Amino acid sequence: MCQTCLSWYARCVAPYLVHFGCSARAFARMRERVIPLAQGTVVEVGFGSGLNLPYYDPARVTRLVGIDPDGTMLGLAAAKTHALPFPVECLRAGGESLPLADGFADTVVVTYAFCTIPDPQAALAEIRRVLKPAGRLIFIEHGQAAGPRRRRWQHRLNGLWGSIAGGCNLNRDPLALIRAAGFRLVDRQHGRFPLPLWHLGNHHAGVGYLR
Ligand SMILES: C[S@@+](CC[C@H](N)C(=O)[O-])C[C@H]1O[C@@H](n2cnc3c(N)ncnc32)[C@H](O)[C@@H]1O
Numbered sequence: 001m002c003q004t005c006l007s008w009y010a011r012c013v014a015p016y017l018v019h020f021g022c023s024a025r026a027f028a029r030m031r032e033r034v035i036p037l038a039q040g041t042v043v044e045v046g047f048g049s050g051l052n053l054p055y056y057d058p059a060r061v062t063r064l065v066g067i068d069p070d071g072t073m074l075g076l077a078a079a080k081t082h083a084l085p086f087p088v089e090c091l092r093a094g095g096e097s098l099p100l101a102d103g104f105a106d107t108v109v110v111t112y113a114f115c116t117i118p119d120p121q122a123a124l125a126e127i128r129r130v131l132k133p134a135g136r137l138i139f140i141e142h143g144q145a146a147g148p149r150r151r152r153w154q155h156r157l158n159g160l161w162g163s164i165a166g167g168c169n170l171n172r173d174p175l176a177l178i179r180a181a182g183f184r185l186v187d188r189q190h191g192r193f194p195l196p197l198w199h200l201g202n203h204h205a206g207v208g209y210l211r
Contacts, residue, residue, distance in 0.1 A: 046113025
C-alpha cells in the first residue's frame with residue numbers, strides 16, 4: 001500500500017475499527033471487574049476512545065487524566081466526558097513520555113494498550129515515576145496464548161494484525177513486562193477470549209503494586 005493510503009487508514013479507519021473491536025462484550029466483562037477499583041487521581045495511559053469511562057466509580061475517583069497519542073481516539077473519548085461527575089482531562093502524548101509530575105497519580109489504568117505502545121518498558125518506567133509510592137497500576141491486557149500451537153499462529157499473524165489493528169501485537173507477554181518493571185501483581189484474573197477472538201491469546205487483569 002502507498003504511504004498516503006497507509007496514513008489515511010491509520011487516521012480515518014484504524015481508530016474506529018479499534019473502538020468497535022474493543023467494545024466487544026468479552027472486553028466489557030473484564031472492564032466491569034477491575035476498573036471500579038481505581039481511586040483518587042487516576043491517569044489512564046492509552047485512553048483510546050474512553051471505553052472504560054462507564055466503569056469508574058464516581059464515589060472513588062476525584063479526577064481523571066486520559067492520555068493517548070492518537071487525536072482521533074482522544075476525540076471519541078472527549079465526547080463522552082461531559083456528563084461525568086468527576087473532572088476529566090484529555091492529553092495527547094505517548095506513554096513513553098508522560099507530561100505529568102513525579103508522584104502525581106494514586107492509580108494508573110492501562111487496558112489493552114501494552115500490546116500497542118511501541119516501547120512498553122519505557123511506558124512502565126514512566127508509570128512508576130508518576131505513581132505515588134503507595135499507588136496502584138490497574139491493568140487488563142491480552143497476550144501470548146498458553147499453548148505452543150496457538151502461540152505459533154500468533155507469531156505468524158502478528159505483522160498482518162498489527163497493520164490492521166493500529167499497531168497491536170499479539171505475541172507480547174504483559175505479565176512479564178509488568179513484573180520486570182518492578183510491580184508485584186495481586187488480584188490477578190485470567191480468561192480466554194471466545195472463538196472469533198482466539199488470536200488475542202490469554203486475557204489478564206489485575207493490580208500491580210510498586211515493590
Ligand atoms: C487497543 S487500543 C485500547 C484503547 C483503550 N485503552 C481501551 O481499553 O479500549 C490501544 C490504544 O493505545 C494507544 N497507543 C498507541 N501508542 C501509544 C503510546 N505510545 N502511548 C500510549 N498509548 C498508545 C492507541 O492510540 C490506542 O488508543
